[in-house]
Amino acid sequence: MVYWALVANDSLVHIFKISTEGGIAVELARGSVSSPATSPDGALIVYERVDGQGTAAKAKIVVQKLEGGTPWQEIDVPSYYSAFSPGWTPDGRAITYLRTVGGATQIFMQPLAGGSPVQLTHFDTEPSDIVAYAWSSDGKKIAITRARANDTDVVMFSGFQ
Numbered sequence: 001m002v003y004w005a006l007v008a009n010d011s012l013v014h015i016f017k018i019s020t021e022g023g024i025a026v027e028l029a030r031g032s033v034s035s036p037a038t039s040p041d042g043a044l045i046v047y048e049r050v051d052g053q054g055t056a057a058k059a060k061i062v063v064q065k066l067e068g069g070t071p072w073q074e075i076d077v078p079s080y081y082s083a084f085s086p087g088w089t090p091d092g093r094a095i096t097y098l099r100t101v102g103g104a105t106q107i108f109m110q111p112l113a114g115g116s117p118v119q120l121t122h123f124d125t126e127p128s129d130i131v132a133y134a135w136s137s138d139g140k141k142i143a144i145t146r147a148r149a150n151d152t153d154v155v156m157f158s159g160f161q
Contacts, residue, residue: 002028002036002045002066015047017066028068035085039092042066046086046095049074061086061097063112075110085132090139096120104128107142 004015015036016025028036032050039045045066051058063073077099086097094111107120107130120142121130127146134143 002038004034004036004047015045017045026068028064028066029062033062037087038066039088040090041092044072044092046088048084048086061095061110063095073112087133087135090135090137096133096135098130098133105130107133107144 001020002015002017004013006012007014012030013033014027015029015033016027018025028045029047029049034048036045036047043066044063046061046063049060049062051060059077061075061077062071063075064071075095077097084098086095088095089109093113094109096107096109098105099108100106101119102124104123105128106123108117109120110117121144123130123146127148129147130144131147132145136142
């Protein structure tokens with residue numbers, strides 16, 4: 001199992017792995033990291049990392065061996081907050097992530113073999129936010145949960161006892 005958490009003795013986020021049988025958690029990464037996802041074959045993880053702060057911040061999607069060590073591949077993303085929620089295609093040959101383009105969230109796919117990312121969705125109307133997505137096991141379909149970005153409701157409760 002792979003997860004991310006804060007540790008009491010510092011202010012950094014840590015990514016850990018631990019056996020589902022129990023045992024001691026092993027640190028895989030630390031810093032401004034989040035959203036780890038394990039590859040279908042269980043050999044790699046992908047996660048988000050931001051290097052630097054403020055206007056100098058550089059966002060990356062990092063691919064690393066689950067056994068640990070230095071990152072295997074780092075993919076630059078256009079800007080902090082614009083690429084998030086990395087995942088895997090069912091065959092493990094590419095990573096997918098969400099990226100905001102022109103005010104709408106889109107799904108992109110980056111082949112591990114290299115090349116340019118491929119935009120998989122082209123939403124240009126509300127609902128414009130992708131909240132979650134998941135592939136079918138055969139990789140032929142993708143389920144997407146979308147939400148309105150510019151719509152809010154106010155609900156007032158009264159009469160509580």
